[in-house]
Amino acid sequence: MDKSKIPADQAEALGALMDDHRAVKKLFKAFKDTEDRNEKESIALEVCHQLTVHATIEEEIFYPALRGAGDDIDDMLDEAQVEHQVAKDLIAAIEGDPAGDMLEASFTVLSEYVAHHIEEEEGELFKNVIREKISLRDVAQAMAARKEELMQETA
Numbered sequence: 001m002d003k004s005k006i007p008a009d010q011a012e013a014l015g016a017l018m019d020d021h022r023a024v025k026k027l028f029k030a031f032k033d034t035e036d037r038n039e040k041e042s043i044a045l046e047v048c049h050q051l052t053v054h055a056t057i058e059e060e061i062f063y064p065a066l067r068g069a070g071d072d073i074d075d076m077l078d079e080a081q082v083e084h085q086v087a088k089d090l091i092a093a094i095e096g097d098p099a100g101d102m103l104e105a106s107f108t109v110l111s112e113y114v115a116h117h118i119e120e121e122e123g124e125l126f127k128n129v130i131r132e133k134i135s136l137r138d139v140a141q142a143m144a145a146r147k148e149e150l151m152q153e154t155a
Ligand SMILES: [Fe+2]
Pocket: 055, 058, 080, 084, 117, 121
């Protein structure tokens, strides 16, 4: 999604989520690009942390703000919730045994899965949010505050 096409009222909230998406996608690539086992572990754990914070903000603030805005949106939110749960299971597996033999496999599945989820969020959910003109100014502020809190708690 092209950030410059987001209406002003929604740009901050959607832009912040997109920045998070870009950041983890960069780390997916960095994981692939390195052969160093220690580096792979630290990248994987960083991704798990970032995704956990991101998913928490979406689940606590962003998704609830969109609930009830339309049948299409509600269906997408249901799907997103299920996808988050699958991602959390993979994250738990990685965090539970980052030095294990399954790191490469688990992380590869996680990155493919999350890339798909990001595509659906930006390509379908965000588009509908823009179409329905859902106001996100307060949501942006609440998300930013919660993110700061979570980053400190779990750093
Ligand atoms: Fe999500």
